[in-house]
Amino acid sequence: MxxxxxxxxxxxxxxxxxxxxxxxxxxxxxxxSYVGAxxxxxxxxxxxxxxxxxxPDIVIDEQQIPRDQYxxxxxxxxxxxxxxxxxxxxxxxxxxxxANAGLLADINNLLDKNPVWKNAFSPxxxxxxxxxxxxxxxxxxxxxxSVIYYNKAIFAKYNVKFPTTYAELKDAxxxxxxxxxxxxxxxxxxxxxxxxxxxxxxxxRMTGSQWLNDVLAKKNNAKFTDAPFIQALxxxxxxxxxGAFNKDYNTIDNVQMRRYYYKGEAAMMIDGSxxxxxxxxxxxxxVLDNTELAVFPDFGGKGDPKVMSxxxxxxxxxxxxxxxxxxxxxxxxxxxxxGEESQRLFPKYYIPISFKSIPIDRKTINPLxxxxxxxxxxxxxxxxxxxxxxxxxxxxxxxxxxxxxIGQAKPxxxxxxxxxxxx
Amino acid sequence: xxLIFKNKKYIFLGLFPALSLxxxxxxxxxxxxxxxxxxxxNGLSRxxxxxxxxxxxxxxDKVFWHAFRNNIFIVVISVFGQIPLGLVLAVLxxxxxxxxxxFRFIFFMPMILSTVVVGLLWSTILNSQxxxxxxxxxxxxxxxxxxxWLGESGLALYSVGFVIIWQFFGxxxxxxxAALQNIPKEVFESAELDxxxxxxxxxxxxxxxxxxxxxxxxxxxxxxxxxxxxxxxxMTQGGPAHSTDLMAIxxxxxxxxxxxxxxxxxxxxxxxVLSFTLIIGSRALMSRKSADL
Numbered sequence: 001m002x003x004x005x006x007x008x009x010x011x012x013x014x015x016x017x018x019x020x021x022x023x024x025x026x027x028x029x030x031x032x033s034y035v036g037a038x039x040x041x042x043x044x045x046x047x048x049x050x051x052x053x054x055x056p057d058i059v060i061d062e063q064q065i066p067r068d069q070y071x072x073x074x075x076x077x078x079x080x081x082x083x084x085x086x087x088x089x090x091x092x093x094x095x096x097x098x099a100n101a102g103l104l105a106d107i108n109n110l111l112d113k114n115p116v117w118k119n120a121f122s123p124x125x126x127x128x129x130x131x132x133x134x135x136x137x138x139x140x141x142x143x144x145x146s147v148i149y150y151n152k153a154i155f156a157k158y159n160v161k162f163p164t165t166y167a168e169l170k171d172a173x174x175x176x177x178x179x180x181x182x183x184x185x186x187x188x189x190x191x192x193x194x195x196x197x198x199x200x201x202x203x204x205r206m207t208g209s210q211w212l213n214d215v216l217a218k219k220n221n222a223k224f225t226d227a228p229f230i231q232a233l234x235x236x237x238x239x240x241x242x243g244a245f246n247k248d249y250n251t252i253d254n255v256q257m258r259r260y261y262y263k264g265e266a267a268m269m270i271d272g273s274x275x276x277x278x279x280x281x282x283x284x285x286x287v288l289d290n291t292e293l294a295v296f297p298d299f300g301g302k303g304d305p306k307v308m309s310x311x312x313x314x315x316x317x318x319x320x321x322x323x324x325x326x327x328x329x330x331x332x333x334x335x336x337x338x339g340e341e342s343q344r345l346f347p348k349y350y351i352p353i354s355f356k357s358i359p360i361d362r363k364t365i366n367p368l369x370x371x372x373x374x375x376x377x378x379x380x381x382x383x384x385x386x387x388x389x390x391x392x393x394x395x396x397x398x399x400x401x402x403x404x405x406i407g408q409a410k411p412x413x414x415x416x417x418x419x420x421x422x423x
Numbered sequence: 424x425x426l427i428f429k430n431k432k433y434i435f436l437g438l439f440p441a442l443s444l445x446x447x448x449x450x451x452x453x454x455x456x457x458x459x460x461x462x463x464x465n466g467l468s469r470x471x472x473x474x475x476x477x478x479x480x481x482x483x484d485k486v487f488w489h490a491f492r493n494n495i496f497i498v499v500i501s502v503f504g505q506i507p508l509g510l511v512l513a514v515l516x517x518x519x520x521x522x523x524x525x526f527r528f529i530f531f532m533p534m535i536l537s538t539v540v541v542g543l544l545w546s547t548i549l550n551s552q553x554x555x556x557x558x559x560x561x562x563x564x565x566x567x568x569x570x571x572w573l574g575e576s577g578l579a580l581y582s583v584g585f586v587i588i589w590q591f592f593g594x595x596x597x598x599x600x601a602a603l604q605n606i607p608k609e610v611f612e613s614a615e616l617d618x619x620x621x622x623x624x625x626x627x628x629x630x631x632x633x634x635x636x637x638x639x640x641x642x643x644x645x646x647x648x649x650x651x652x653x654x655x656x657x658m659t660q661g662g663p664a665h666s667t668d669l670m671a672i673x674x675x676x677x678x679x680x681x682x683x684x685x686x687x688x689x690x691x692x693x694x695x696v697l698s699f700t701l702i703i704g705s706r707a708l709m710s711r712k713s714a715d716l
Contacts, residue, residue: 072679079466079684101467189660248551250574250663391465395681403664408576 026329027059028085028322031074033314035064037255039277040140040313043349047337054336058329068190078103085322086330089137091128091312092387093394098317099131105318106134110331117339124381125338125354128312138338139312141351144273144376145384146201146296146309153290154181154267163297166235173244176267185266186245187257191398192386194236197254197270199401200309200384203232206301209382215422216388224418228301233404233411235299240405250402262287273310273372276350280366293371295379303382310381313354352376392421460689465682477689487690490661490668491697493580497587497669498648498701504588506640509595514625516596517603527600531593538590542657545586549573573659576666583655583667590654591647595640602636603629638709645705649698670694 034040048062063084065073071094077083083103089095098104111118111126118126125139155162155172158179163169176183188194203212206228214222239245246252246260254271255278261269262283269275280288298305316337318330336342338354346353347360350369362370386394400414460477464470481487512530516523533541548555551571560569572582606629614624630637652671655661661668661676674694678687 075466075682076679079464079682097465097467103467189662191660191662246552248571248574251546251550251571251659392681392683395676399664402662406576406663408664408666 025057025059026325027061028326028330029061029063030316030330030333031063031065031070031084031087032316033065033067033070033088036066037278038067039274039349039351043342043345043351046345047342051333051336055329055332058332060333083319083321085319085326086316086333087319088314089129089317090314090387091137091139092383093390095129095136095317096131097390099134099136103320104136105320105322105327106136107138107318107331107334108135110335111135114335117335120340120343120355120357121338122354122356124312125315128387129315129317137315137317138334139315139354140338140342141313141346141354142273142310142376142381143313144308144310144352144372144381145196146198146270147273147275147372147375148268148270148294148296149261149275149279150268150292150294151261151264151266151287151290152292153286154264160267162292162294165297166299169297170242172267173239173242177243182246182260182266183244183268184246185257185260185269186249187252187254188249188402189251189253191402192394193254193271194401194405195385195394195398196309197272199232199236199397200386201296201307201382202235202299203229203385204307204309204382205296205299205303205305206232206235208302208304209307211302212383212385212388218422223415224422225412225415230411230415231301232299233401233414236401236405237407237411250406258282273350273352276368276372280350280368288368291368293368293375295375304380306379307382308375308379309384311384311387313351393418396421456688457692458688459685460692462685462688463683464685466684467682470685473685477686478693480686481690481693486665486668487670487673487693489665490670490673493668494649494651494670496580497584497651498645500584500588501591501644501648502641504584505592505595505644506599506637508588508592509640510599510637512592512596513599513603514629517600527596530596533590534593534597536590538653539657541586541590542654545582545589546573546658549582574663576663579659579663579667583658586658587651587654595644598640598643599633599636602633606632638706641705641709642702645702646698649694649701670697 032044034044048060051058052060070088071090074083074087074089078098078101089098089104095104121138122142124142126135128139129135129137150162152162154176158175158181160172160175161168163172173183186193186198207226208228211222211226211228214220215224215226246257246266249257258269258271258275258278260266262279264284264287279291283291295306295308316330316334318327318334322330340355340358343353343355343358346358347365347369350366350372352372353360360373362373385397389397396414396418400409400417403409404411404414459470461472461474462470463473463477512526516527516530536544547553549572551557551569551574554572556572557569560566570578573579610628610632611624614628619627650671651669652675655667655669656672656675659667661672670690671694674687674690677683677690
């Protein structure tokens with residue numbers, strides 16, 4: 001009896017299995033983090049629908065995972081050897097880690113076959129996904145990580161000028177605190193915001209751009225224990241002690257913090273370019289009308305006070321284990337989602353474009369998005385710490401910044417720990 | 424029935440499905456993870472054998488021992504907070520009076536809520552700006568007592584500990600209440616005839632008779648306290664600056680945030696040894712105590 005069942009089962013499996021393989025549709029799984037409060041959530045939904053319509057022979061099995069959990073889940077899948085066929089990766093450090101482990105298929109062929117597409121990108125969008133001459137993805141937009149959004153009505157009300165130096169910033173913080181206004185809305189519960197949105201730019205103001213490269217390459221005797229880096233950590237502590245942030249910044253996240261700014265309770269907010277779509281959707285018109293965008297003040301260090309931190313947006317990469325048919329289908333999707341038609345949609349979702357030139361009529365777009373485009377034109381980008389550092393160093397600096405800010409650790413201890421890990 | 428028990432083949436056949444699942448999904452992964460403890464592995468590239476280096480690093484990491492101390496703190500407040508509280512409520516609510524059922528339900532309710540819900544609920548209640556606690560304090564003129572309950576490194580662990588007690592005391596209330604109801608009434612009646620008062624009855628009849636349930640509760644408390652993760656993780660993620668770090672959170676962060684899978688496996692082995700020792704030790708201690716009584 002049992003044996004007969006087994007045979008029947010096998011027969012079914014064969015029939016069913018061959019039915020699937022006879023189907024001419026190509027199917028691939030796609031993991032991405034464009035969901036919820038992410039500015040690319042709607043963009044992705046729009047593009048996936050358009051792609052499905054244009055390519056009825058390709059079926060995408062989509063998995064949306066919020067950003068804070070995304071990397072953990074993906075790397076766990078990588079450890080288990082069962083990565084999805086296509087997935088979103090971050091530029092630089094993460095791309096290098098994955099590429100060196102042989103987990104990614106490159107898109108060099110695709111780029112070479114489509115020179116118009118390739119040459120339209122601003123260099124950052126491809127360079128930051130290139131390891132040893134092989135390119136693994138194309139960045140979807142650009143992420144500025146350290147934008148100061150400020151409410152000029154609040155500044156005017158208390159007769160404060162937007163700070164261009166550290167001394168002016170300290171004065172502004174004092175005036176706002178005296179009047180019961182939160183100087184800077186901030187949320188650091190996930191730990192990366194302090195590093196990504198404040199420290200990356202602040203440290204660059206102190207150390208200059210070459211220093212971090214030198215430290216990581218162990219060149220020119222540069223070390224994490226160097227004075228300018230320690231100085232930057234000290235400033236983080238000073239900002240905390242001055243009361244620059246809302247008191248509960250360690251218990252709320254970087255989305256919850258926006259509430260203070262939207263309600264007009266905070267004069268400034270430090271966040272990435274990704275906050276713009278949420279702001280336009282949720283802040284009252286009075287706050288939107290008075291919002292200006294700016295870069296960090298001059299902290300008097302070695303760095304160029306004009307720069308701001310930013311990286312290429314994340315991009316979609318191909319699993320090295322995907323079948324040739326899947327690789328071709330995913331390549332098509334990468335071209336589709338980063339191509340001109342999609343880039344033209346970026347302004348609609350307030351994402352800075354990653355093509356060199358898409359004609360944008362400044363008069364028809366949202367004024368805040370226009371201000372962001374101006375900001376990008378006027379301020380060169382420097383790298384973000386968690387993009388340049390490996391996961392272990394990133395974790396030390398993320399943890400360390402919080403410990404330093406609340407006085408649980410000394411800057412020199414964090415610096416020593418980072419330097420020791422580097423060896 | 425006897426026939427079946429005599430034939431070992433059928434016993435094995437009956438156990439086989441559950442046993443094979445258990446071995447495949449529990450025993451095998453645990454053994455595998457012990458082996459990974461001896462490797463340096465980031466999950467992406469090939470594991471490298473490093474001998475005892477991971478274990479040495481775990482045992483000499485101050486943050487780990489800090490997390491261990493926090494676990495012990497949680498165990499202590501669980502054992503000396505949840506069990507006495509559960510016992511008192513069980514004794515009170517064991518008497519039949521109007522509303523006893525209502526209170527039993529109310530006190531047990533935190534147990535049925537999902538831990539994530541409890542975590543988010545209390546994060547909001549304890550929030551320094553919009554939380555009920557601080558607003559209440561401000562409204563009754565005690566604004567100076569308002570704190571950032573989860574954001575101050577000296578306070579966060581106590582706040583978390585309070586929530587842990589709040590969530591689980593209902594469980595021990597139910598366990599002990601069940602034990603209370605198993606005490607035969609005749610024992611109390613004869614004690615009353617001999618002139619025993621309320622306290623005498625409590626200490627000389629009730630407690631000794633439910634001692635095995637209390638012991639089981641203590642073991643549950645220790646095991647629960649050593650493996651606590653979800654509630655604290657949703658409330659503070661071990662922060663600020665490791666002040667509410669627990670061993671399980673430490674392991675999670677090392678494994679899934681810094682991607683040191685080998686190191687994480689070593690941590691889990693150390694946690695296993697520590698927890699096991701604590702439970703065995705406590706059982707030995709408690710059984711001696713019950714012999715004294």
